[in-house]
Amino acid sequence: MTASFKIPLSVLVVVHTPALEVLLIERATAPGFWQSVTGSLDAKDEPFEVAAAREVMEETGLDVTAPGHQLSDWGLQNTYEIYPEWRHRYAPGVWQNTERVFGLCVPAPTTVTLNPREHRNQMWLPRLEAADLCFSFSNAEAILWLSRLADSS
Template identity: 40%
Template sequence: MILQRQDDPNFWQSVTGTLEQGELAVSTAMREVKEETGIDIQQAGYQLHDHQQINRYAIRDIWQYRYPPNTPYNTEHVFSVQIDGNDDIRLTEHLCYRWLDKTSAMSKVWSDTNRAAIAQHVPDFSD
């Protein structure tokens, strides 16, 4: 599933979020999935996979105001979870979502790091 941002409708992405002070990355991932989609990973019995991968990328100018001054890069921890396509999705921060096959998702997401994560960690169910 990919999500369309409200503040830039041409920007499609996975669930993303910010580490809160003292929060572990795995806790952030679970919290952000619940906040952005309404899915409680633990309650649903899903398995969150920590890929032990950290990406660094330049912060887009339009989002720079969200970061401390002189912060040019963001750090991204890569997680994945396979959910049931019949789950009730409740968007809070996005315009819409789409279920796409791996190739279509890779071509639709905006960021290179999202594309790479999909390529590396999303199974290809067309086989």
Template identity: 45%
Template sequence: MKRPESVLVVIYTKQGRALLLRRLDDDQFWQSVTGSLEDGETPYQAAVREVLEETGIDIEVLNLPLLDLARQVRYDIRPLWRKRYPPGVTTNLEHQFTLVLPDTCDIQLSEHSEFKWLPLNQAVSLASSATNRQVLLELTQ
């Protein structure tokens, strides 16, 4: 069962292009890097791990600036995904991060079917979750 605590990592470039990933289990759902915390893992550690697993970008080796927004948001888990959580769990606590890269790069997909580097305003429009859209929107300002 998944732990109802996760990270969101919005990856974008200095030129204002954001990375979005298309989910394998819902081809209409586009998102930034996300993932549940594992037992004994801090949100920061989960963010580093999820970025590596979902994109192939090694934050530690490349010494990249992962920024903890020091913000947690609670949201309702989509009914489609609730079976992955313990019985009765309907909400998730999300820790939010951003990662700025010098430029776009190739992504090594493992958990998604496609990726796009989009201007921030287009990424806001395509992102499927409200929390993801909010962080992207803040980056446009």
């Protein structure tokens, strides 16, 4: 059997409302680790937008094509060091991941359907509170970008 390693390319999807309320979900295996939707590409040639839509559906049950939902590629990419405790998921020698950032605007806060193997809790928070609660610096920075997006519209 061949080992299957994660691809070091991923998506981060900030789910938010027009009022800049942000959905955070808590990892099942790491209580207190709050984040937006994240996930690796399934194949190196999978388009980031396809991965973003898939991860949103898998982690929240939200359909990015539903009426009133708008998925947008923010044109931001982060490259960061993979935490040592998660490097075993990647091929030997892989220690960096590149993450593409998306936003999913939904009309209003809603209860989402979590995958219990991945997440155990959810909450909607104002943008600044959500950024403060995020474990990941790149996730917090992406949430803070929401104000720039609102100012440009």
